[in-house]
Amino acid sequence: FPAYADADLDALRAEIKQMKTDYEARIQSLESRLQSAQQQAASAAQPAAAEAAAPAPTSASAFNPEVSLILQGRYAHQRDVPERGITGFLPNGQPEGTTRGFSADESELVISANIDPNFRGYFNAVLNDGEIGVEEAWFQTLSLNHGLTLKGGRFRSGLGYQNEQHPHAWDFATQNLMYEALFGEAYTQDGLQLKWVAPTDLFTELGAEVGRGANFPGTDRNKNGIGSYALFGHVGGDVGESHSWRGGLAYLSTRAAERSGTLSDFAGVPVNTHFTGDSKTWLADFVWKWAPLGNASVNNFKFATELFRRTEEGNLLCDDLDAANPSACSGGVTGPYRTAQYGGYAQGVYQFMPRWRVGYRYDRLFPNTREYGANDATLPRPDYDPTRHALMVDYSPSEFTRFRVQYSKDRAMQDQDENQWFVQYIYSLGAHGAHSF
Numbered sequence: 001f002p003a004y005a006d007a008d009l010d011a012l013r014a015e016i017k018q019m020k021t022d023y024e025a026r027i028q029s030l031e032s033r034l035q036s037a038q039q040q041a042a043s044a045a046q047p048a049a050a051e052a053a054a055p056a057p058t059s060a061s062a063f064n065p066e067v068s069l070i071l072q073g074r075y076a077h078q079r080d081v082p083e084r085g086i087t088g089f090l091p092n093g094q095p096e097g098t099t100r101g102f103s104a105d106e107s108e109l110v111i112s113a114n115i116d117p118n119f120r121g122y123f124n125a126v127l128n129d130g131e132i133g134v135e136e137a138w139f140q141t142l143s144l145n146h147g148l149t150l151k152g153g154r155f156r157s158g159l160g161y162q163n164e165q166h167p168h169a170w171d172f173a174t175q176n177l178m179y180e181a182l183f184g185e186a187y188t189q190d191g192l193q194l195k196w197v198a199p200t201d202l203f204t205e206l207g208a209e210v211g212r213g214a215n216f217p218g219t220d221r222n223k224n225g226i227g228s229y230a231l232f233g234h235v236g237g238d239v240g241e242s243h244s245w246r247g248g249l250a251y252l253s254t255r256a257a258e259r260s261g262t263l264s265d266f267a268g269v270p271v272n273t274h275f276t277g278d279s280k281t282w283l284a285d286f287v288w289k290w291a292p293l294g295n296a297s298v299n300n301f302k303f304a305t306e307l308f309r310r311t312e313e314g315n316l317l318c319d320d321l322d323a324a325n326p327s328a329c330s331g332g333v334t335g336p337y338r339t340a341q342y343g344g345y346a347q348g349v350y351q352f353m354p355r356w357r358v359g360y361r362y363d364r365l366f367p368n369t370r371e372y373g374a375n376d377a378t379l380p381r382p383d384y385d386p387t388r389h390a391l392m393v394d395y396s397p398s399e400f401t402r403f404r405v406q407y408s409k410d411r412a413m414q415d416q417d418e419n420q421w422f423v424q425y426i427y428s429l430g431a432h433g434a435h436s437f
Helices: 002-053 177-182
Strands: 066-077 101-104 107-116 119-128 131-141 148-156 188-197 203-211 228-239 243-264 270-290 300-320 333-353 356-371 387-398 401-411 418-430
Touching (some): 177 300, 177 356
Antiparallel strands (some): 066 101, 066 418, 107 119, 188 203, 401 418
8 A cells, every 4th residue: 555655646746747847838938929029019119109209201202202294285276466465454464475386385394292291392394495484383381280271482372263273284275365364374472371271061261362462463563561462262062972063252452563565546556554553353263063973084074164353443654655656645644544344254174985075165354444544535445345265175095195176266356356276285294293173
């Protein structure tokens, strides 16, 4: 019995020793796994802490400049009219007439990028026949929060709908008659813009601008302070899954000093005019878009319309344009000048199949009231409303290429009933940001 008891105890001791060895091995394994997990957690925490300390850009390329080049050219078939204008508008701010035949339009070089987590920069240069012009050059804040953004530098004003669009984004080969009469092409500010987007389901945007006021209808007066200011607001939203809309109202106030223009007296003799006074413009815009279930790749339709009312009040100087051909304004005649003019355009563009669109635009202006004061006896006021019809078809083989044919029935000038044809190409090279609504 004692021998059996000793053997049993030895077996029990051996079993306990084996169990102890197994437990120690398991504990060591668990400790090793725990240590490895702690090391991995520490490694992951370091970049996370760095990201928290310095917020990363929205994408890996946000700080790398987006560079694009817009190439444009066209063929224009129209009459040889030396001095184009818009009857009843003094002057019209319209740029030089389109070159007849083949021409390379202005190319646009665009560079944009996030400067740092707080600011974004944008630069747009226009290149044409050895000349370079700065179309836009501005900075914009990214971190003001509460729906606020501040923009500074040179920028296209937030007035209206089409004003912020560059020519390559237009739906037609030419600008509408309203913008030609009001701004020449578009109104650009050298100044500051503050914009606020409300935190509401209905899109609500309010903006204010102050600037130098050097662009038409104002003039550069070489002065300190504010030369012009603008206020604008937009609201919009979706209607179901296939419709969206936006409407807006804007106001521009500026001043001109000896703004030059050209008219004809009652005898048809060209005369110089110089306007000094205040110019105030109201604009209203509305845009409605349709795309089946929000998918615009196959079919879509866009309707856009804008209306304006511009008043100007001050003094008008009328003088001879050519001393060898004296006019009724010989010696210079200055008198009060007052106008109240309005007009607008409406257009529709329909994509009837992928890559193909057709569009129609109607422009009409009303010169309305024109008081020349002491010059009433020398300067006529034609009872004529300028109009223009435009019909276009364009084809876009890709999002970077567009070809367009346009026909215009132009009656912007009294006694000029002109048929115009345009064939246009637009190419976009490089990275280019999306266009606005």
